[in-house]
Amino acid sequence: MGDSDPYWSAVRATRLQIADLLEELAPAEWEQESLCRGWRVRDVAGHLALVPTITTWDMIAAAPRARFDPHRINTLLARRHGSREPADLIAAIRNHADTRRTAKALDTRNALFDAIVHSQDIALPLGRRFPVAAGHSREGLQRVWEMGWPFHARRRLAGLTLRATDTDWTVGDGPEVAGPALALLMLATGRTAGLDALHGEGLARLTSSSSNR
Incomplete structure (x- = not known):
């Protein structure tokens, strides 16, 4: 894919916009519940920071503790990475905004909707707007x-x-x-x-x- 690929341009723009939103949040907002049941705002940010760098091995390693359930694996990893400092999460999202990979067990065709939906999972409970084309x-x-x-x-x-x-x-x-x-x-x-x-x-x-x- 070339640099002008519209799909990855949209992914990049959405990730950077999410980083901008996160940068505006007060400390208390990071701890609020998102629209993802059981995930705080910081857990959603942890997920978004992880997706571009996660490997299939990372998922396999988490599987036993998550009882081999895909949803539990996702939640476990989101919470684990969401425990990082907000500045680290924001930097990770920015640094990997251009990354076009993910674990082989996942699918890069999901990158755009994943970022868009999770942007709303963060913004809406906080009463913030996150416009999407x-x-x-x-x-x-x-x-x-x-x-x-x-x-x-x-x-x-x-x-x-x-x-x-x-x-x-x-x-x-x-x-x-x-x-x-x-x-x-x-x-x-x-x-x-x-x-x-x-x-x-x-x-x-x-x-x-x-x-x-």
């Missing part, structure tokens, strides 16, 4: 819709039409849920924090059955 959200949304595990968005949201109102993206069949691509991305990854930005006949079903993950 609609095209970037659309790309992340398409990846989540196609990938299956761990979000199973296509299965969970079966029977609904999802339509982005700020970019060209529509999937599904049934009552419509429409709104910004970023809000749909949050929905597709199991979060309800963006529901107030959505509208349509299908929204009633979501508000009665959805829960944060």
Whole structure:
């Protein structure tokens, strides 16, 4: 991939924007709960700092303590790295903003949506804004819709039409849920924090059955 590759340019820009946000936080904000259940803001930052440098061996080494459960492995490593000093986490995110790798057990096609969603996991509970370009959200949304595990968005949201109102993206069949691509991305990854930005006949079903993950 060349330096002008739009995907990695978006990843880099999002990571640097996250570092800028983290740099603004007061010490107490680092300890607040994020939208990721059981993760503090600092744990989300630890995850984002780790992703570009993590190896499959790092994941294997953590597996026994995490009972070989992928979600537990992710949480264990996020908390471990989130215990570092905020300045170290910010520096790591900045220093690896251009890095285009991750563990072989993971997938670099997830880098963009991972950064976008976790930016909201940090910003929204703190009452802060973290704008994301609609095209970037659309790309992340398409990846989540196609990938299956761990979000199973296509299965969970079966029977609904999802339509982005700020970019060209529509999937599904049934009552419509429409709104910004970023809000749909949050929905597709199991979060309800963006529901107030959505509208349509299908929204009633979501508000009665959805829960944060």
